[in-house]
Amino acid sequence: MSVALNGEKKDVGAEITIRNLLFKEKIKVHDYVTVQVNGEIISSKDYDSFVIKDGDEVEFLYFMGGGR
Amino acid sequence: MKITFKKSDYDLIVQHSREALPNEACGLLGGVLEQDGTHAVRRVYTLTNTDASPYHFSMSPSEQFAAVKNIRENGWKLIGNFHSHPETPARPSDEDKRLAFDASLSYLILSLSTENPVLKAFRIENGNASETEILILN
Numbered sequence: 001m002s003v004a005l006n007g008e009k010k011d012v013g014a015e016i017t018i019r020n021l022l023f024k025e026k027i028k029v030h031d032y033v034t035v036q037v038n039g040e041i042i043s044s045k046d047y048d049s050f051v052i053k054d055g056d057e058v059e060f061l062y063f064m065g066g067g068r
Numbered sequence: 069m070k071i072t073f074k075k076s077d078y079d080l081i082v083q084h085s086r087e088a089l090p091n092e093a094c095g096l097l098g099g100v101l102e103q104d105g106t107h108a109v110r111r112v113y114t115l116t117n118t119d120a121s122p123y124h125f126s127m128s129p130s131e132q133f134a135a136v137k138n139i140r141e142n143g144w145k146l147i148g149n150f151h152s153h154p155e156t157p158a159r160p161s162d163e164d165k166r167l168a169f170d171a172s173l174s175y176l177i178l179s180l181s182t183e184n185p186v187l188k189a190f191r192i193e194n195g196n197a198s199e200t201e202i203l204i205l206n
Contacts, residue, residue, distance in 0.1 A: 007140045032169060034129040041129055061132055064094070064149055066164035067124035068156045 001054040012052070019047040021058070032063040070201040071148065071174045071189050073097075073109035078204050082185050084114040085152035085178050092117055092125040096132065097148040097174065098139035107147040107174045113138070117151075124163070125151045148174030148189075155181050158188040160197045168192035174200065 002011050005025070012021060018037075022030050035042045036059040042050050052058060085093040094117050099109040113135040117125040127149075139146055151164075158179035160168070168175055171193035179186045190197045 007137075029169060032167070034132070036129075036133050041133075059133055059136070061129075061136060062169040063126070063129075063167070064096075064132065065119070065124065065126035066151060066161065066167050067121075068092070068153050068161050068163075 003052055003055065004057045006059055015051050015053055017048055018042060018050045018052060018058075021052060022047070022060070025060075027060065029062075033060050034063060035060045069105050069107065069174065069191055070203060071097075071107040071109065071176070072203040072205055073099075073112070074205050077109055077112045078187065080112045080114065081150055081176070081178055081187065084112075085180060085185070088117065088152065089180065090122045090154055091120050092122060092152050092154060093178075094125045094127050094151040095149065096127075096135045096139075096146060097150065097176070098135070098142065098144040099147045100144055101147065109147065110142070110144050111139070112150075122154050146173070148176060150176035150178060150187075152178045152180060157181060158186045160190055160192060165192055165195050165197055168197075176202075 018035050038057050095115045096113040097109045098111045115131045116128045118128050119126045158177040175190045175192050189200045189202045191200050
């Protein structure tokens with residue numbers, strides 16, 4: 001199964017949850033990663049249940065913030 | 069690691085930060101990574117501080133995604149971000165360092181606490197910040 005991951009075509013094997021994809025991509029601090037699938041931002045509460053399918057466009061980026 | 073950008077990009081960072089007062093301002097930097105490791109900025113993306121606070125900033129995720137996609141469409145990379153400190157010096161706070169998750173980026177901070185703005189760049193890795201050189205091109 002292939003998806004577009006941050007603009008690059010990637011073979012991710014079988015259907016996979018967002019959580020498992022983050023692990024697969026060695027992404028740390030999942031609580032601070034924002035994920036968008038086919039243009040829709042997915043709540044982090046759903047990372048364990050949302051299944052990514054063949055052909056999906058997936059984008060993820062780290063939360064950016066800070067303070068004085 | 070050094071970061072370069074045009075004077076017009078610097079002016080945009082200052083303008084965006086002044087317009088956001090009394091709150092912190094923020095944005096992303098798209099550009100290229102040169103052979104010697106220099107981050108060469110090609111475009112500054114001004115984003116909304118969703119915290120709307122003089123003490124904290126958070127970037128809008130939808131604006132971040134839009135900026136990153138535009139960066140990619142132009143064949144560039146996300147090379148850094150900036151935010152302003154309305155009342156404190158241009159140095160990363162403990163919170164800035166704690167929330168710097170990507171060590172490959174340049175983290176720029178613009179202080180408006182003095183009469184003239186002060187812009188500094190940092191590399192932040194594992195909670196440690198080291199200042200890097202900024203070169204503003206005419």
